[in-house]
Amino acid sequence: MRTEAAELVFDEATKVYPGREGAAVHELSLTVPAGEICVLVGPSGGGKTTALKLVNRLIPLTSGYIRIDGKAIGDYNITELRRSIGYVIQQVGLFPHYTVEGNIGVVPRLYGESRSWIKARSAELLDLVGLDPSYAKRFPAQLSGGERQRVGLARALAANPPLMLMDEPFGAIDPIVRTRLQDEFLRLQGELRKTVVFVTHDIDEAIKIGDRIAILREGGKLAQYDTPMQILDHPVDEFVADFVGRDRALKALALQKLGDLKLGEGVRDGLPRLPAETSLRDALSFLLAERQEAAVVTGENGKPLGVVTREDLLR
Numbered sequence: 001m002r003t004e005a006a007e008l009v010f011d012e013a014t015k016v017y018p019g020r021e022g023a024a025v026h027e028l029s030l031t032v033p034a035g036e037i038c039v040l041v042g043p044s045g046g047g048k049t050t051a052l053k054l055v056n057r058l059i060p061l062t063s064g065y066i067r068i069d070g071k072a073i074g075d076y077n078i079t080e081l082r083r084s085i086g087y088v089i090q091q092v093g094l095f096p097h098y099t100v101e102g103n104i105g106v107v108p109r110l111y112g113e114s115r116s117w118i119k120a121r122s123a124e125l126l127d128l129v130g131l132d133p134s135y136a137k138r139f140p141a142q143l144s145g146g147e148r149q150r151v152g153l154a155r156a157l158a159a160n161p162p163l164m165l166m167d168e169p170f171g172a173i174d175p176i177v178r179t180r181l182q183d184e185f186l187r188l189q190g191e192l193r194k195t196v197v198f199v200t201h202d203i204d205e206a207i208k209i210g211d212r213i214a215i216l217r218e219g220g221k222l223a224q225y226d227t228p229m230q231i232l233d234h235p236v237d238e239f240v241a242d243f244v245g246r247d248r249a250l251k252a253l254a255l256q257k258l259g260d261l262k263l264g265e266g267v268r269d270g271l272p273r274l275p276a277e278t279s280l281r282d283a284l285s286f287l288l289a290e291r292q293e294a295a296v297v298t299g300e301n302g303k304p305l306g307v308v309t310r311e312d313l314l315r
């Protein structure tokens with residue numbers, strides 16, 4: 001397995017729990033390219049957690065295959081497999097009697113890394129997830145929910161795994177901290193470029209985080225696997241359209257920026273100005289609120305780039 005990022009393939013992966021009628025995950029086939037974030041989203045009981053646990057072999061497949069970098073997970077030595085997969089869960093599962101540093105060092109310690117190596121790695125990871133170095137000596141009970149989640153992420157990254165599985169990592173966090181954690185996670189991913197499977201039941205989180213989104217319906221059946229834009233613009237059926245919500249057109253506007261548009265001519269004084277990074281949704285909202293038909297889009301140092309109209313935004 002490579003160390004930077006691995007390709008993950010589900011190939012008709014199926015899980016039927018013993019004694020249960022239908023499948024929890026039904027013939028799931030999808031490819032997560034190396035270095036991309038795939039978000040698994042769907043209703044509760046849709047098989048999201050099961051799909052993740054199949055990957056690190058916490059539960060066995062009933063049929064089908066899962067391959068990492070072309071090799072079936074069953075053909076990996078289980079220790080090697082788990083070592084190359086970082087796993088982050090909602091309840092974090094930090095050991096209460098270990099310090100933050102002790103928790104981050106759990107996996108490296110298993111593999112015989114030295115105390116000085118772990119100390120240095122722990123400091124590096126705390127910095128990466130945005131915690132002060134002084135946190136190394138704290139215990140989990142002395143942390144807020146958001147901080148615990150950061151430590152959970154640091155711990156999962158400790159062995160520098162090419163693949164990360166994240167099961168509703170920000171699910172139990174209040175909305176403001178949650179938004180910040182999402183932003184920081186995306187920044188981090190910009191640097192680390194891991195392959196990530198990220199589970200959420202929140203479609204807005206999926207749209208924000210995912211390079212691609214896999215929507216699962218009840219019975220663990222894949223309803224659609226596409227980019228956020230494709231899913232918003234072209235939901236394959238009623239289930240997906242319902243799931244993404246009636247405001248899907250507005251959500252699609254939120255994904256694009258003024259700078260992405262072909263701008264018109266006619267820059268003049270008296271028109272309001274909006275920076276090129278403004279989302280189309282915010283721009284439309286602004287024009288409606290200000291009762292304006294058009295605005296000048298500005299780039300670096302406020303340089304006018306062109307004009308956008310309401311019509312352009314609604315197209």
Ligand SMILES: Nc1ncnc2c1ncn2[C@@H]1O[C@H](COP(=O)(O)OP(=O)(O)O)[C@@H](O)[C@H]1O
Nearest residue numbers: 017020024042043044045046047048049050051
């Ligand atoms: N250990 C288990 N034994 C039997 N059934 C299970 C087990 N774990 C989950 N299930 C069932 O499998 C289905 C999918 O569950 P899960 O993967 O946890 O869904 P999600 O994470 O999308 O909420 C549910 O119907 C759930 O009740």
Ligand SMILES: [Mg+2]
Nearest residue numbers: 048049050167
């Ligand atoms: Mg779950």
